[in-house]
Amino acid sequence: MLKSQTDMSGFAYFPHTEDDIRVMLERIGVRSLDELYSDVPEPFIYKGEYDLPDALSEQQVRDFFESLGKKNTQLKVFVGQGAYDHYTPAVIPYITSRSEFLTAYTPDQCEISQGTRRYIFEWQRMVCRLTGMDVANASMYDGPSAAAEALRMAVACTRKRNKVIVSTKLQQNVLDVVSSYLKYPDIEVVFAWDVLSALGPDVAGVIVPSICRHGVIQDLTGIADAVHAAGALLIEYCDPSALAVLKTPAEWGADIAVGDAQTLGIPLCYGGPYVGFLACRNEYMRKLPGRIVGQAGDASGKRCFVLTLQAREQHIRREKATSNICSNESLMALWATVYLSLMGPEGLRKVNELSCAGAHYLYDELLKTGRFEEAFPGKPFLKEFCLKPLVDVEKLQQKLLDAGFFAALELDGYVTFCVTEKRTKEEIDALVAVVKEVEL
Amino acid sequence: MSKILEELLYSDSHEWVKVDGNIAIVGVSDFAQAEMGDITYVDVPSEGDSVSKGEDFGALESVKASSELYSPVSGTVAAVNTELEDKPELINEDPYAAWIIKVEMSDKSELDSLLSAAAYAEIAD
Amino acid sequence: MKYYDKLIFELSHPGRTGYSLPSCSLSAAETPGNVQSSAETDNTAARLFSGEQSFVRESVPNHLLRESILELPEVSEVDVVRHYTNLSQMNFGVDTGFYPLGSCTMKYNPKINEEIASHPLFAGLHPLQPDETVKGAREVIEGLDAALAAITGMKHFTFLPCAGAHGELTGLMLMREYHLARNDNARTKVIVPDSAHGTNPASAAVCGLQIVEVKSGADGLVDVEALKPLLGPDVAGIMMTNPNTLGLFERQIGEIAELVHECGGLLYYDGANMNPLLGKVRPGDMGFDIMHLNLHKTFSTPHGGGGPGSGPVGVGERVLPYLNIPRTSGFHGNFGVMLRAYAYILMLGKQHIKMAGPLATLSANYIKESLKDCFKLPIASVCKHEFVFDGLINDGARDGKAGATTLDVAKRLLDYGFHAPTIYFPLLFHQALMIEPTETESLETLDEFIAVMKKIAAEAAEDPDILHGAPHNAPIGRPDETSAARNPILKA
Secondary structure (H helix, E strand, C coil), X not given: CCCCCCCCCCCCCCCCCHHHHHHHHHHHCCCCCHHHHCCCCHHHECCCCCCCCCCCCHHHHHHHHHHHHCCECCCEECCCCCCCCXXXXXXXXXXXXXXXXXXXXXXXXXXXXXXXXXXXXXXXXHHHHHHCCCEECCXXXXXXXXXXXHHHHHHHHCCCCCEEEEECCCCHHHHHHHHHHHHCCCCEEEEECCHXXXXXXXXXXXXXXXXXXXXXXXXXXXXHHHHHHCCCEEEEECCCCHHHCECCHHHHCCCEEEEEHHHCCCCCHHHXXXXXXXXXXXXXXXXXXXXCEEEEEECCCCEEEEECCHHHCHHHHHHHCCCCCCCCCHHHHHHHHHHHHHHHHHHHHHHHHHHHHHHHHHHHHHHHCCCEEECCCCCCECCEEEEEECCCHHHHHHHHHHCCEECCEEECCEEEEECCCCCCHHHHHHHHHHHHHCCC | CCCCCCCCEECCCCEEEEEEXXXXXXXXXXXXXXXXXXXXXXECCCCCCEECCCCEEEEEEECXXXXXXXXXXXXXXXXXXXXXXXXXXXXXXXXXXXXXXXXXXXXXXXXXXXXXXXXXXXXXX | CCCCCCCHHHHCCCCCCCCCCCCCCCCCCCCHHHCHHHHHCCCHHHHHXXXXXXXXXXXXXXXXXXXXXXXXXXXXXXXXXXXXXXXXXXXXXXXXXXXXXXXCCCCCCCHHHHHHHCCHHHHCCCCCCCHHHEHHHHHHHHHHHHHHHHHHCCCEEECCCCCHHHHHHHHHHHHHHHHHHCXXXXXXXXXXXXXXXXXXXXXXXXXXXXXXXXXXXXXXXXXXXXXXXXXXXXXXXXXXXXXXXXXXXXXXXXHHHHHHHHCCCEEEEEECCCHHXXXXXXXXXXXXXXXXXXXXXXXXXXXXXXXXXXXXXXXXHHHHHHCCCCCCCCCCCCHHHHHHHHHHHHHHHHHHHHHHHHHHHHHHHHHHXXXXXXXXXXXXXXXXXXXXXXXXCCCCCECCECCCCHHHHHHHHHHCCCCCCEECCCCCCCCEEEEXXXXXXXXXXXXXXXXXXXXXXXXXXXXXXXHHCCCCCCCCCCECHHXXXXXXXXXX
């Protein structure tokens, strides 16, 4: 691969001079760096040359990634399915790249991590206001893993029940992650299109989406009552951006709300980092996994923020822990918190209005091409929808790709589209024009 | 040296038992509360739940620790001290007054295997 | 550092906005009259451009809409920028100063990593795009995979895990898949040393495994004689951290690997302590079958105040067939973190990597030897990247006056502008103080730290109350955590 002209005499990140090393070895009382490894049995010392490229200089690294970046095709994104191309305000990367946030560890020493703790507190409160829940944690890895943790939490909240029902209306990656997470512990998972049909006395929790994998906004009337009557907890998987306009998990009667906050202005970045959220009603606070920041006072009565309810956590509970999460996605929670601060209730509503309008325009225009039929006539949707293709899907997709669009992803025999506020009318019209070229 | 009441029975996991007819009143010893430090939360079962000897029925939490509570007897939970919900510090203040649950025993002979105050004093120091 | 006492909600002023969105959807250049299609069908497009109040309200039935008012801050852009800038100034990062937090490997985070991670040619890629449109991104993952395999001696890695504990969970799932594939279903126990990170037993528990603890000997190493009777047909494997959390190399690892493999179990390597082995020792060569790495420790990606991290899991030959079975995150893992780590590895190259581990080890031993006259050193042998003191030699306790504890030392360090070491871990010692300096700190920084630690030890000997009251110069004093846990205030 790349040839290097790097000067071997120094490396910017190792400040040691040869003199420094000598002074340090003398203090320790050994003759060489190798002697510091005298406790490692000789066969385990790696003596070969590492199969790595030659060291690159900073400019070479830049050039290298520039050349890799050019191998990617930059497309106009008209697909969602768990990752949405929303607009990112310029302020956010500016704030999140402040090194006091970026280069800090998980808030360890309370007195010098108040910045991190405060924004986590703000994030928790914003998640609560979006979902209507009482308590939220500091964040989860992503939406799918948050869903899996929520199901495990439901089992921990309901004594002696170890079955959970998972709606197959959830997006595929949520179903996949939940399957993996619950495969090994003794939890029975039932996947059902109609979750109520699987309810029984041994069910601890039921998870349903607020918007299904096909983009249809779900009418959850009666679900919470039925789930509660069976003694189980209702978990709702939701898009926090859409909660600015859609009925909240609390309003539907859910006990736990989870989802992915990538929709709050986090770039697509080939799938991560994103950030999951997990919130619940007060009754279940002590079973909420992960870190939680609470308000407290210091010795002089100054308001401060602490990691609270820590006894639940893995480092104390060890083998009794019901979750092992410790690092989460703190900086991405800050990202979403800054986003929500900038957007406010009105901005977030407007994002939904713009996305919804664009999606419905595209929907109508695509139907007019005669190349699709409605998949779910009369069903309400916001920014994502499915159509039944009447043309060869592979050809359609290829034509769109060639024209610079990522759209019409195949899903359950349909094709799925998504429009966010970033997509302009020109882009939509251009996409439709390409579709019209596909032979019937 | 922690306080040990003569008239009670003890488990080696530091619960105490006071017998009242067929009811066993269960709490944690002075030694246990001192080891935990400031108790911040008591996780308790519900009335009517069944408990078995040696199995955990709840937990104590402090800022730095979490400890399971093990039932010294088998039976059904007849009552729960709901006062501890808001005032977990009662256990620190007087662990022998702050009972946690009352159990309707299913097998009174299980009491025989519990420790006397003198025997418990051997392990709680 | 200063004290600033606002929450963003407290800056809210109804009607103020901090966003910039187009005033109506789609193109502003278009006028309603130009939209031919709108008249033909259902007027959708016409409504789009007419600036009506709510398109959502027209498209979605009322009973599916939010009932309550959404209370979010209503603030201007400058409010937001000042607020979060103020918050940042109450935080301590690696860029602020020395951060010797044991087992956390707080090395310097090169800035080129950040530049690469925000590269626009990667930031806009959708995770479900067809492979032929993301060739560059695939090359990043493949290149990083090959590099990590070379560094660790494993075959391949999965990049789905987003943190170390997430890697542990994924790795244990792989352990289970290996046994399940062989119909070896009785293997439900996993052996974990008493010095292990708290996440090890927690990860095993959530993976449905029972934990069997193996004791450390007086030398701080896993006691092989104590291990032998624990091995049998019910053992899925052992989780080891090597060097362990005392910073000591488990020199009997060869024998342990043989014993565990002989009984049919697998060896899991907790990569949290990989740093001293960088360029020197490969877990694959020691017989480990599964391991995770923390890219946010060993490979210089920033910790971000608690993530995003990346905890790729590598496997050897035995476990390779199962590598892609566990799906533990939604797409491809934290790609942005992978970009950073790959950039760092390319800068290290085959040349500089050889010095990374040895220099980290040099720094740790230098501090240990310089401070062992003031702090109790329970195990006095050469350490790797970190080591553990068990409190002060002279804590100043006298005449009923309490001595200075490890917590007090930690808090006093904050006054002198250093982050504290890890305290009260590992659990083997009551006053554990775990120090990890990393290879990116200069001799001058280490000397300064050593001088301050000696000064604190002298203060404790003279009057422990100076330490009891610390920190004196931080934005806040010690918080009342007990009342916060008894009556949690989670909403202001």
